[in-house]
Amino acid sequence: MKPVRAVTLWWVLLLVSRLGATRKESLEEASFYYGTFPLGFSWGVGSSAFQTEGAWDQDGKGPSIWDTFTHSGKGNVLGEETADVACNGYYKVQEDVALLRELHVSHYRFSLSWPRLLPTGVRADGVNKKGIQFYSDFIDALLKSNITPIVTLHHWDLPQLLQVKYGGWQNVSTANYFSDYASLCFEAFGDRVKHWVTFSDPRTMAEKGYETGHHAPGLKLHGTGLYKAAHHVIKAHAQAWHSYNNTWRSKQQGLVGISLNCNWGEPVDISNPKDIEAAERYLQFCLGWFANPIYAGDYPQVMKDHIEPFLSYMQIMTEILVPTVCTLCILIAAVLLMLLLRSLS
Ligand SMILES: *[C@@H]1O[C@H](CO)[C@@H](O)[C@H](O)[C@H]1NC(C)=O
Ligand SMILES: *[C@@H]1O[C@H](CO)[C@@H](O)[C@H](O)[C@H]1NC(C)=O
Numbered sequence: 001m002k003p004v005r006a007v008t009l010w011w012v013l014l015l016v017s018r019l020g021a022t023r024k025e026s027l028e029e030a031s032f033y034y035g036t037f038p039l040g041f042s043w044g045v046g047s048s049a050f051q052t053e054g055a056w057d058q059d060g061k062g063p064s065i066w067d068t069f070t071h072s073g074k075g076n077v078l079g080e081e082t083a084d085v086a087c088n089g090y091y092k093v094q095e096d097v098a099l100l101r102e103l104h105v106s107h108y109r110f111s112l113s114w115p116r117l118l119p120t121g122v123r124a125d126g127v128n129k130k131g132i133q134f135y136s137d138f139i140d141a142l143l144k145s146n147i148t149p150i151v152t153l154h155h156w157d158l159p160q161l162l163q164v165k166y167g168g169w170q171n172v173s174t175a176n177y178f179s180d181y182a183s184l185c186f187e188a189f190g191d192r193v194k195h196w197v198t199f200s201d202p203r204t205m206a207e208k209g210y211e212t213g214h215h216a217p218g219l220k221l222h223g224t225g226l227y228k229a230a231h232h233v234i235k236a237h238a239q240a241w242h243s244y245n246n247t248w249r250s251k252q253q254g255l256v257g258i259s260l261n262c263n264w265g266e267p268v269d270i271s272n273p274k275d276i277e278a279a280e281r282y283l284q285f286c287l288g289w290f291a292n293p294i295y296a297g298d299y300p301q302v303m304k305d306h307i308e309p310f311l312s313y314m315q316i317m318t319e320i321l322v323p324t325v326c327t328l329c330i331l332i333a334a335v336l337l338m339l340l341l342r343s344l345s
Contacts, residue, residue, distance in 0.1 A: 042106050042107050042148075043104070043105050043106060043107070044105050044106065044107030044108060044109060044148075044150065045100070045103060045105050045107075045108060045109070046108070046109035046110065046150075047089075047108075047109070047110050047111075048110070048111045048152065048155035048156070048157075048200065049110070049111045049112060049113035049116070049155060049157060050064065050066045050083050050086070050111075050113070050155065050156065050157040051083060051086060051087070052086055052087040052089040052096075052110070053083075053086060053087075053089045053090045053113060053116075054083065054084060054085040054086040054087065054088045054089060054090055054091070055085075055088075055090035055091065056082075056083065056084045057084075058090065059128070059130040059131070059134070060116075060119060060128040060129075060130050060131065061113065061115055061116040061119065061128065061131065062115035062116075062118070062119030062120060062121070062128075062159055062160065062161065063115060063159075063160040063161075064113065064114070064115045064157035064158060064159060064160055064216075065156075065157065065158045065159075065160050065163050065168065065209075065216035065217045066083065066156060066157045066216045067082075067083075067084075067157075067160065068160050068163075068216065068217075069215070069216035069217065069218055070082040070083060070216075072218075076216075076218060090134065093134075093137060093138050093141055094141065097138075097141045097142060097144075097145050097147070100142070100145065100147055101145050101147070105147065106146070106147065106148060107147065107148045107149075107150055107195075108142055108147050108148070108149060108150065109149075109150035109151075109152065109197070110138075110149070110150075110151065110152065111151070111152035111153070111154070111155035111157075111200065112135055112151060112152070112153060112185060113131070113157055114153075114154060114157065114158065114159050114178075114181055115157065115158075115159040115160070115161075116128060116131040116134070117131040117132060117135075117181065117184065117185070118159065118181055118184070119159070119161075120159060120161045120162075121158070121159030121161050121162035121177055121181070122161075122162075122177055122180070123177070123180040123181060123183075123184055124180075127184065132188050135188075135189060136188065136189065139151075139189055139192050139193060140192070143192060148194075148195065149192070149193050149195070150195040150196075150197060151185070151189065151193045151195065151196055151197065152196075152197040152198075152199070152200045152259065153178075153181070153182055153185055153196065153197065153198050153199070153240070154178065154198065154199050154200070155199075155200040155201075156200070156201075156204075156205050156209075156215070156216070157216075158174075158216075158217075162174055162177060163217050168209075168217055168229075169205075169206070169209070169210065169228075169229035169230075169232050169233060170210070170221070170225065170228055170229060170232070171232070172232050172235065174232055174236065175232045175233075175235040175236035175239055176239070178236040178239070178240065179236060179239035179240050179243055182198065182239075182240035182243060182244070183240075183243050183247070186243070186244055186247070186248045186252070187248075190248050190251075190252040190254060191252065193254065194252070194253065194254035194255065195254065195255055195257075196244070196254060196255065196256040196257070197256075197257055197258060197259045198236070198237045198240050198241065198256065198257070198258050199233060199236075199237060199258050199259065200259045200261075201259060201260070201261035202230060202233045202234075202237075202258075202260070202290060203230070203260065203261055203262075203286065203289065203290060204261060205229070205233070206226040206227075206229040206230040206233065207226050209226075209229065210225035210226045210228075210229045211223075211225055211226040227307060230289060230290065233290075234290060234293050234294065237258055237294065238293075238294070240256065241256050244256045258290070258294065260287055260290050260291060262283070262286045262287040263282075263286055264283075265278075265279040265280075265282035265283050265286070266279055267279045280302070281302050281306075284300040284302045284303060285300075285302075285303060288300035288302075288303070289303060
């Protein structure tokens, strides 16, 4: 299948109009800042399971690393807030779908909670039927309202048991468990879901989860932990993509992509080659880190030049047949949309 690049532009315009204030505008720029959206542009909103569902220990759901992180009592989150209830979305399917109808959106992007479907994270340990039923009903309710579901498989809330037993994304086994989980989701929901996102913003997950410790699982494995985590995430994405391509695509005709979050870097002085190089290096470390392996089968050269551990990882990368992506979303402050929805509910 030919890769289609779908770029979500939700908040780009805000950002660009601020940057553009100091520049002399070309006709093309003017149309970008002040033009209208093309006919057929799809408007949507998005959320994630942990931020909205609540019901953190109900109906057989296992704990996620974010449940543990917020319950730690160590001040990991401002005011010791938890998402035990959050928007209470688990109990508000009809209300939430009504809110989406009110917003007149045609698409809703949300994530599935891996430990709600597989309490230990491992498919062989058992599937939580109530979890399957919950998402199945939600998907049906969206479709009944003519809202297309865009389903993220993993938005940071890793099953806690995979963290405790195997070290989470530090262990390549987690990529295999993810692939089994992804297959379960394709099997259970793929008759109705045609847009899949394997991971949402894996860069933040790796950096803040395994390097700075600001996010769950709160590890500070300085120097290499984030690259190892990212490496296993990329493998997990590729495995899930190939499993869809090999087993489900012919029957279900869907698309499988990934959502990458990137900040933009510009040279401070556009006549200084060092600044230009620094801006490019920044983008490669931000976006190329994940996009290059997925599109081209290898890490960006500039990353390999700067980071020693990549040398031993290179061989492993060549297993991934490319391109392993049908859609690429660039994520810009989707959280703001989340908050908007939340304040309405
Ligand atoms: C990685 O996971 C496997 C199980 O899939 C386990 O046997 C192994 O001990 C784990 N490695 C580490 C370093 O935790
Ligand atoms: C995806 O599946 C199709 C049909 O089986 C196959 O021809 C193609 O090579 C696969 N793509 C990749 C990248 O493996």
